[in-house]
Amino acid sequence: MQRNWIGVVELVTAMMISGTIGFFVVVSNQPTFNVVFSRCIIGAVGLGIVCASLGMFKREYFTKRNITLAVLSGVAVVTNWILLFGSFSKASITISTVVYHTQPIILAMMGVAFLGEKLNFSKIFWLLFAFVGMIAVVSARDISTDTGTDYLMGVIMAFGAAMLYATTVLLVKKLTGVPPHLVALTHVSVGTIMLLPLMQWQIMPEGQTEWGAILALGLVCTVLMYIIMYDGIQRLETTMTGALAFIYPIAAILVDYLAFDRQLTWLQWVGSAAILFGAAAMTLRWRVPFIDRTNAAKLPAK
DSSP states (O other): OHHHHHHHHHHHHHHHHHTTHHHHHHHHTOOHHHHHHHHHHHHHHHHHHHHHHTTOOOGGGOOHHHHHHHHHHHHHHHHHHHHHHHHHHHHHHHHHHHHHTTHHHHHHHHHHHHSOOOOOHHHHHHHHHHHHHHHHHHHGGGGSSSOHHHHHHHHHHHHHHHHHHHHHHHHHHTOTTSOHHHHHHHHHHHHHHHHGGGOOTTSOOOSHHHHHHHHIIIIIIIIIHHHHHHHHHHHSOHHHHHHHTTHHHHHHHHHHHHHHOOOOOHHHHHHHHHHHHHHHHHHHTOOOHHHHHHHHHHSOOO
16 A cells, blocks of 8 residues: 555656656757757766666666667657657647647557557547547637747647657567666667757857756656656556546646746637547546447347
8 A cells, every 4th residue: 555655656746747847948948959968968877877776787688679679769759859849839838738648549549550459439439539629729729829830830749749659658568678767768868869969069058047947857857757757657557657647737737827827728728628538538448438338238148
């Protein structure tokens, strides 16, 4: 019981930290490549120290197959960060985070396409439910405070980031037996190498606020968050993990409102709520009552 409570506290804390990522990205006042590179190199140093202290650098983890999967998933997750961070300035932290949280829906579709998984009627219903929400969010661009082109591009970038994250999950699932901290270290190390040639050294943080945002993004939102998040996931059931993950978009919405006074239109609110509700239903495998009754009526008597 105590183990579960520790896991809940850790995961809740990790999701709340995740909700502040957009704030630190905006406050850093840096180009997207610079922000992601800074996160990767600080995270690589921090996670490297953690992995070394826990004795994770074992030869058995570094097989050719594991290295290939870790590098490919690293490219996917770092590109996902680039798209997501870039979308914040175009569609707002709130809208980008909500659209990004279509990951469970995309993951379910990828499971059908690549893993042979089946969709039941309830899943199809929630997919359509969330899709209607996505249409509402996209349609709201003409009445939002943002310019239509930038807003739409931000939504597309956030959705692309969600697709890349879902791809990362599928690849990481194949890394059985590899400590998650080591996987995270590989990801940020790949990101450091990827973005080093793209780093704009002439545009560096100028003040304490900007440097503080960069350090918080690397140390708190990467090193600390990954450590407590993975430990919490290992302590909890999958259903509980999926439920607590929805603290992330809620925290991001609150941070966006409190820090930047972001006001959404009614259509954006409705669309955002539909996306999150549909994603939650997919994650927690909620059944649609009238569909369940229909299916039950077709079952033969025992």
